[in-house]
Amino acid sequence: MTRKNLLVASLSLCLLTYAAGTAQATSGIKNNWKSRYTTACATLRTAADHCLICHTVPDNGADIDNLNGYGLLLMNNNRNFAAAESADSDTDGRTNLQEIMTDCTNPGDATSPTDEATWGTMKSIYR
Numbered sequence: 364m365t366r367k368n369l370l371v372a373s374l375s376l377c378l379l380t381y382a383a384g385t386a387q388a389t390s391g392i393k394n395n396w397k398s399r400y401t402t403a404c405a406t407l408r409t410a411a412d413h414c415l416i417c418h419t420v421p422d423n424g425a426d427i428d429n430l431n432g433y434g435l436l437l438m439n440n441n442r443n444f445a446a447a448e449s450a451d452s453d454t455d456g457r458t459n460l461q462e463i464m465t466d467c468t469n470p471g472d473a474t475s476p477t478d479e480a481t482w483g484t485m486k487s488i489y490r
């Protein structure tokens with residue numbers, strides 16, 4: 364193996380190792396989030412799979428430049444979910460925990476619609 368080939372092989376190995384480490388870190392917090400909120404609605408669990416609970420750009424969880432308010436709060440609290448639950452990160456009038464566990468809305472997006480029927484909607488169907 365020539366010296367040049369050895370250098371190319373070493374650089375490739377370094378890049379692969381870095382990429383694997385980055386992917387592992389981002390899937391770690393996604394899995395931790397889904398483990399904590401096991402009964403969160405399917406819409407939010409899918410959003411978590413694509414990094415959209417904490418980021419504004421899908422599938423780009425390694426980039427902290429696109430964190431939303433909820434993602435920033437988690438980052439500043441060392442990824443402590445409990446510490447972020449009582450806050451209203453997107454200032455839409457609902458706490459992060461309420462959005463995740465009750466309303467099925469994104470805690471980092473003030474305009475996220477819910478796909479879960481509210482009690483008022485259900486009552487109006489049966490009137």
Ligand SMILES: [Ca+2]
Binds near residue numbers: 456457458462
């Ligand atoms: Ca909120």
Ligand SMILES: [Ca+2]
Binds near residue numbers: 455462468471472474
């Ligand atoms: Ca929201």
